[in-house]
Amino acid sequence: MKNHTNGILDSYTLGNTHYDEVYTGSKQPRNHYTSMVERFNQLSLKDFERINNEVKTAFLNQGITFAVYAEDKKPDERIFPFDLFPRIIPNEEWIHLENGVIQRNRAINLFLHDIYHQKKILKDKVVPADLIFSSKNYLKEMVDFTPEAGIYTHISGTDLIKHTNGQYYILEDNLRCPSGVSYVLSNRVALKKSLFDLFDKLKTKAIYHYPEHLLEMLKSVKPKNVDNPTIVVVTPGMYNSAYFEHSFLAQKMGVQLVEGRDLFVEKDFVYMKTIYGPIKVDVIYRRVDDEFIDPLCFRKDSMLGVAGLMNAYRAGNVTLANAPGTGVADDKAVYHYVPDIIKYYLNETPILNNVETFHCEKESEGKYVLDNIDKLVVKPVDESGGYGITIGNRLTKAEIEEVKVRIKSNPRKYIAQPIMSLSVHATFIEESKEFEPRHIDLRTFCLMGKDSEYVLKGGLTRVALKKGNLIVNSSQGGGSKDTWVLD
Secondary structure (H helix, E strand, C coil): CCCCCCCCCCCCCCCCCCCECCECCCCCECHHHHHHHHHHHCCCHHHHHHHHHHHHHHHHHHCCEEEECCCCCCCEEEECCEEEEEEEECHHHHHHHHHHHHHHHHHHHHHHHHHCCCCHHHHCCCCCHHHHHCCCCCCHHHCCCCCHHHCCCCEEEEEEEECCCCCEEEEEEECCCCCCHHHHHHHHHHHHHHCHHHHHHHCECCCCCHHHHHHHHHHHCCCCCCCCCCEEEECCCCCCCCHHHHHHHHHHHCCEEECHHHEEEECCEEEECCCCCCEEECEEEECCCHHHCCCCCCCCCCCCCCCCHHHHHHCCCCEEECCCCHHHHCCHHHHCCHHHHHHHHHCCCCCCEECCCEECCCHHHHHHHHHCHHHEEEEECCCCCCCCCEEHHHCCHHHHHHHHHHHHHCHHHEEEEECCCCCEEEEEECCCCEEEEEEEEEEEEEEEECCEEEECCCCEEEEECCCCCCCCCHHHCEEEEEEEEEC
């Protein structure tokens, strides 16, 4: 189905098995993409490559990079791959997504409060108690403690996919230290310079207010008896893969970026060391995992944390965003129960569906998984970044046997899902110098503060740049697109 004229999108070949975001089955641009396809077809390949190189140079100059870790090697610093052809979401479609994301995060927040207090949902056997208590992310230090305003998940990243039927499904929840929002904001700056006329024409919703909303949310959960809170972003340091984001957000909010060694605790208050003497810290937006935040409480060998931080937190003298112990709710085995969690706490039908999920610890489901590995995606429940995932129809017989051995040795650690057909989007491929279909997903960002909820109008569209690849994470060779929500 190739049609060679002069437009750079004319050589685009439709697949027939996946939902194409840009084109209908007869290769007509979908209504909301018509202007975009026309605009791109006005560019020659030479013009397009010039703009593409300008954007790459801008990313490099701004330090928009991420680190990839390989065993026994220093982290490899790379420009975050960015595709110039944006993803467009019509307004009514976006409202549906936004409502679904808010509903989900409200319910998860109530669930976290419950499992650390009365445990009603466990007593009512809606969620198995042993599933919660066996999670390494369930922290006894959080039992009977309520964070300021009852908010646990101040910042969440909800990952969505669009299936062959054109319906959205939730792929997973990221509730510990979700990353990627800095790329959303940087992508927009880059694209606005290159395609300014289209922004004007299509009336795209603005996203640059996100750091203001983040700052306001953090202020709203300040400890009691504090009028003007001192807020800091705590980073593991410059070798962390998301360090660009930590520094970017601190700078945009106008707050200090610190490492654990810049803070200390005295009499259950947290202080920041400065050349003018210690300054009391009231709110910490932490980008350090639970197990490293306090060597007196968790890992004794942690060089990233602050000794005594949990005591100051439990005394109500500092707020941590996100709250420690939220990881128990983004465990991929707990994901299976989120629709029930929504019904239990909100008495509402879930707006967005889960992907069907089998938990290997359940005897009947585990047996089904072992018998059908070639048709399933198997995921460890507590990994992130796309690590440890196996896609059944890509495995050799020997690899299938290896996966079976792993599952049998620790069934609690694995879930399985059908191989979902992620939608595809026209993406420029450097090797072929053509636009080709590539699989995409969407990470939305939701902020929850005291009496406020905000979802960034767009999000991070991640794209699997390798042909046929379903794993979109940057650590697995993925890139990103700007996401335009139409007004």
